[in-house]
Amino acid sequence: MFTKRVTVKEKKTIAVIDIGTNSFHLLIVRIDEKGAYHLLRRERKFVKLALDGIHKISKKQFDKGVATLASFRTIVEQYEPDDVLAFGTAAIREAENGREFIDKVKQELNLSIYCIDGDTEATMIYYGVRNAVNLTHKPVLIVDIGGGSVEFVIGDEGQIYWQTSLPIGASLLKDRYHHHDPMPKREIDQLRNDLRRELATVKKQVDLYEPDQLIGVAGSFETVADIISANNTDFHYSHDQVAHHLPVDKFLDLHKRLTASTLDERLAIKGMHPERADMIVVASILTHLIIEDYGIREMSLSRYGLKEGVLYSVVNQIPIAAAEL
The missing domain is CATH 3.30.420.40 (ATPase, nucleotide binding domain)
Structure with a gap:
């Protein structure tokens, strides 16, 4: 440390x-x-x-x-x-x-x-999100879908109630499940079933604290915001904004489009970042499952995450634990 x-x-x-x-x-x-x-x-x-x-x-x-x-x-x-x-x-x-x-x-x-x-990564992500999003006394579910792991945090404006990091990052899920394009129903169903088993501890904590807002951290969530903004005149997202509301209904529409698309079709979507087109399908499936299974009614994007959380810790002299290799 x-x-x-x-x-x-x-x-x-x-x-x-x-x-x-x-x-x-x-x-x-x-x-x-x-x-x-x-x-x-x-x-x-x-x-x-x-x-x-x-x-x-x-x-x-x-x-x-x-x-x-x-x-x-x-x-x-x-x-x-x-x-x-x-x-x-x-x-x-x-x-x-x-x-x-x-x-x-x-x-x-x-x-x-x-x-x-x-765990340290999840804590830093929480600090970053708290400096971007106006949290209240009501618990929210913070999710950061990385390439190798996904961090989950339940917290409010003042504290973390629970957190975990699971080895179900988008790169790993793509390699294990996304073998055909478009992704066939059997692959999607297998991924969803396996995710439910992996997320059993998350579901238990969600049932306990009852957050109904999902805050997605950067990465695929920012790509979702870019795509929705590029394809809807009634929604505008700018990278100058550190946080932004994401309409759940528009995400659900986009999810259907992503899961039915080939890589070339995804690359042709306005707002799609080319480097995320290969992994965004599995990330979308995970996000959709969270919304569907956890009773999520609101969704937001935070551009602040790990890096900004580290800065917060440095400024406030909070120790950061380093892992042993």
Whole structure:
């Protein structure tokens, strides 16, 4: 466990790097005297570390990951930050050569990667969401569908009631279930049945705390917002907004379209990000199941997640637990 201390009497620049299974993210901010942070730079690169499986990073993706972090390092140096914090998540945790990747990055780029476990990841995501969405005393269900894992948090404006991280990320689900395009009913039914078993503990906690609002964190949820916005004149979403309401009925319509489409048809959808077109079907099936089985009546997007949660922890001197590899 470590704690980065920030003295907010003076301005400070911090860079946070989120090394995800599907994409790498860079966030550079300036923290002012009041502890508020101001965006200087935001970058995202799709790397897909688990392209050939979650248990070992292939040489091609390994090299692509190192090269991406090298490009981030070049950008970071332009801002002369006081701290650079890099965090590895599911792909680094699960890969047998995750330690090798960390060592290679340290050797070549002099960049230390802190690998965090699923519970810590969920906590950071909650802090990020809380800084984007106006939460109330009523519990909400926060879901972050990553490439290697999915984090679930039930919380309100003041606290986390329950959280977990499950190894059912979109990259894994795609490899296990999405073998034909369009995805046939038997594959969809098998995925839904298996997900219900995997999510038994989540369902139990949802029944206990009764959240009726789903807050989806970035990733596929942001792609959903982009598609709905691009195809509906009565709904507009801008990337300048850190949070936005997502109409459940429009998501359900989009879900039908996605599950009936081929990859080429998905790529042709206005608002679709090409790098998410292969995994968005299984992500949509998971989201649809959550809405259907958990009695979700409202749905929102939070662009803030892990990175912003890390910043919140740094500013407020909250320890962040690093996982052992």
